[in-house]
Amino acid sequence: MLKIDRIIAKSLLNEASLSEMTELESWLNSSEENRTVYEKLVQTWKEKTYRRRSENADEILEKVWRSGSKPRIIRTVGNYYLRIAAIVMALIISSFLIYLNFYGENHATVLADKAATQTIKENPKGQKSKIFLPDGSTVWLNSESSLKYNEDFSDSVRLVELSGEGYFEVARDLLKPFIVKSGNILTTALGTSFNVNAFPGSDAAIVTLVSGKVKINVSAGAGIDQYLLPSMSIRYDYKDQSFFNMTIDPGEAVAWKDGLLVFNNSSYQEVVTALERWYGVQIQTEGPIPGNWQLTARFENESLEETLEAIMFSRDFRYALDNKHLTIIF
Amino acid sequence: MSQLTEDSHIKEILKEIDAGDKRAFQLFFKRYYNRLVNFALLFVKDHANAEDVVSEVLIKLLRNKHKLSRIDRFEGYLFLAVKNQSVNFIQKNYRQYLLYSLEKVDDFQIIELVDPEVKYLEDELRCLIVSALQNLPPQRQIVYRLIKEEGLKYKEVAEILQISINTVENHFVLAIKSLRNTIGDYLDGRIFHIGGKKSLNRLKRKIK
Numbered sequence: 195m196l197k198i199d200r201i202i203a204k205s206l207l208n209e210a211s212l213s214e215m216t217e218l219e220s221w222l223n224s225s226e227e228n229r230t231v232y233e234k235l236v237q238t239w240k241e242k243t244y245r246r247r248s249e250n251a252d253e254i255l256e257k258v259w260r261s262g263s264k265p266r267i268i269r270t271v272g273n274y275y276l277r278i279a280a281i282v283m284a285l286i287i288s289s290f291l292i293y294l295n296f297y298g299e300n301h302a303t304v305l306a307d308k309a310a311t312q313t314i315k316e317n318p319k320g321q322k323s324k325i326f327l328p329d330g331s332t333v334w335l336n337s338e339s340s341l342k343y344n345e346d347f348s349d350s351v352r353l354v355e356l357s358g359e360g361y362f363e364v365a366r367d368l369l370k371p372f373i374v375k376s377g378n379i380l381t382t383a384l385g386t387s388f389n390v391n392a393f394p395g396s397d398a399a400i401v402t403l404v405s406g407k408v409k410i411n412v413s414a415g416a417g418i419d420q421y422l423l424p425s426m427s428i429r430y431d432y433k434d435q436s437f438f439n440m441t442i443d444p445g446e447a448v449a450w451k452d453g454l455l456v457f458n459n460s461s462y463q464e465v466v467t468a469l470e471r472w473y474g475v476q477i478q479t480e481g482p483i484p485g486n487w488q489l490t491a492r493f494e495n496e497s498l499e500e501t502l503e504a505i506m507f508s509r510d511f512r513y514a515l516d517n518k519h520l521t522i523i524f
Numbered sequence: 525m526s527q528l529t530e531d532s533h534i535k536e537i538l539k540e541i542d543a544g545d546k547r548a549f550q551l552f553f554k555r556y557y558n559r560l561v562n563f564a565l566l567f568v569k570d571h572a573n574a575e576d577v578v579s580e581v582l583i584k585l586l587r588n589k590h591k592l593s594r595i596d597r598f599e600g601y602l603f604l605a606v607k608n609q610s611v612n613f614i615q616k617n618y619r620q621y622l623l624y625s626l627e628k629v630d631d632f633q634i635i636e637l638v639d640p641e642v643k644y645l646e647d648e649l650r651c652l653i654v655s656a657l658q659n660l661p662p663q664r665q666i667v668y669r670l671i672k673e674e675g676l677k678y679k680e681v682a683e684i685l686q687i688s689i690n691t692v693e694n695h696f697v698l699a700i701k702s703l704r705n706t707i708g709d710y711l712d713g714r715i716f717h718i719g720g721k722k723s724l725n726r727l728k729r730k731i732k
Contacts, residue, residue: 196697196698199700199701202704203693203696203700206700227711227712230711231704231711234649235700235703238653239672247558248571248575251553251557251558254575254579258579261583261586262582262584262589263544263586492616494616503583507576507579508576
């Protein structure tokens, strides 16, 4: 029966040959039903589907024209050279550091100086880094964050001090607990991966466990130990001095280390703080911030302009970017 | 309207857009925007998302406007771009998309209205045909719509969907066969045993 459908299809497209038309005709003549079905089919074919129209098409046209007409070519060329320059700089700096590192170590052995050297790694706004610790653990350090530790973890513990946010993949060593001190919060791990978010000035510290097990306590406060299970977050409110457990998507909490900027029902202020930190810019707001301004979105390795333009699709504002100063105008 | 004059006419418009003529872009936008949104809707299932997808494609287009007039068979290219952007969108918003397809697919898909000026079929049969089309495998549905609603040729559809011309033809013939069976069943009065009158009425209300 498929043969007749093939011929019907062709006839609808006006592509049937003469012999096919004859064949169709004889099929139509063979029964009254065939003919009626065919007629209805032709009617279906002729009936035009009504397209739903966008109500705000004019507005969309303006937006598309505006964001599509911005000159981009010059910027991309600049970017290209900038990137090469950045790579070259990174190579020079890292080889210098490696050199320093070797030299420094030799130096230390020669002098046999016991004084443990304290290392501080610090990221400004707009910069993230990955740090390999001497015990084999790895730390992703977010922007505007710092990590302090003793070059040799020779004590009975591996203690690091964190300000800001870091994701830790701790090398297993049952005899030497790995402790992250962030303010007065202590997170102790034996061999796990977890994220600590403790930016100075924010209301709370959040520890998220991806795998393994960690213990959390407050160094100065009442010493009740909190244990965290994988896929759980614990939030310590500095003001109330209380802990709050949350089940969250660990992928989301540590997305920043993979270059993902994630917003989840974030307020305008949260978005501004995150953008400042992520892109290393200063943001000023002009005009009244609309109430109920919330954003849920994720951006993967996008430039600041790309991110802003993506937000502009759904939110009404303008922006002006002058070097590292961004003004958002409502 | 022959494919050739269409193509050269589009090239003219594209050249004017390249020269920065906003009115040419308005013309272009009017001609394609709703068509592309409806096409994107086949993939992303939500009108607002479909609009976003198309906007993004058009912005990219404007940013590369100096290259546009070199593209042959521009319409096919445009639909392919929207399809790719839609697929990207679905991948990026996989979880949200899953929620949509579970909760809202019904609302978004059934809204298919017919131009009141060119109405041939009785409402009941139209409802049945709409639901028969919706029950086709997604790829087949897309093939059918591209051919019927966009007037594309097998070859163009094959390029957009990146499948062979034979596959396109098979999908189209099988879609016609499904429609033929639906109409046959309807004329025989057989169809009411399948869906039941209640669901048919619900469908009818939504379509109206």
